[in-house]
Amino acid sequence: MTPGTVVLLHAPDATAASWGDLPEMLRSYGLDVVAPDVPDAAGTRYIARVSLTITATDPVAPLVLVAHGAAGPLLPGVALAQRAAHRPVRGYVFIDADLPRQLQHDHDEPQNDVPMPPDWPEAPCGYLWTHSDRTASSDHAQAVREARLRNWPTTEHELPTAVAQSLSELIALL
Numbered sequence: 001m002t003p004g005t006v007v008l009l010h011a012p013d014a015t016a017a018s019w020g021d022l023p024e025m026l027r028s029y030g031l032d033v034v035a036p037d038v039p040d041a042a043g044t045r046y047i048a049r050v051s052l053t054i055t056a057t058d059p060v061a062p063l064v065l066v067a068h069g070a071a072g073p074l075l076p077g078v079a080l081a082q083r084a085a086h087r088p089v090r091g092y093v094f095i096d097a098d099l100p101r102q103l104q105h106d107h108d109e110p111q112n113d114v115p116m117p118p119d120w121p122e123a124p125c126g127y128l129w130t131h132s133d134r135t136a137s138s139d140h141a142q143a144v145r146e147a148r149l150r151n152w153p154t155t156e157h158e159l160p161t162a163v164a165q166s167l168s169e170l171i172a173l174l
Contacts, residue, residue, distance in 0.1 A: 130163055
């Protein structure tokens with residue numbers, strides 16, 4: 001698949017600078033890339049601020065949403081906001097990211113305040129594991145196993161220089 005715009009979503013506890021050279025490397029592959037900078041926001045606030053930033057960049061549809069770390073569970077909410085703005089999402093990629101989960105209710109108190117649309121994922125998904133975060137490697141290995149069980153294309157790389165190429169190839173598979 002050839003996306004209109006690739007949207008790189010950093011983890012809520014980080015900034016767009018955490019992507020390093022990745023946006024420029026992806027642009028060198030001919031991809032239109034947006035990397036919103038949303039520091040100090042989490043949950044629905046992160047989704048709202050990211051969505052406003054995406055709107056301000058006037059992206060070309062369809063979008064591919066790429067999430068890192070804790071931004072992974074927020075992808076369904078970001079996608080819902082984009083669909084409401086009439087910007088179709090044609091794919092999702094998780095990079096060393098947590099996967100979205102359905103809300104769990106315990107005595108009417110949600111453990112996660114970000115609802116998941118009932119039709120999510122409505123577009124193909126993929127997972128890229130870079131092995132860069134050794135402290136969370138067992139969690140990421142579990143996420144990779146889950147992605148494979150869902151028949152999502154998965155890629156693993158230990159070299160940071162291969163991430164842009166692997167991400168570009170993974171997007172093409174979606």
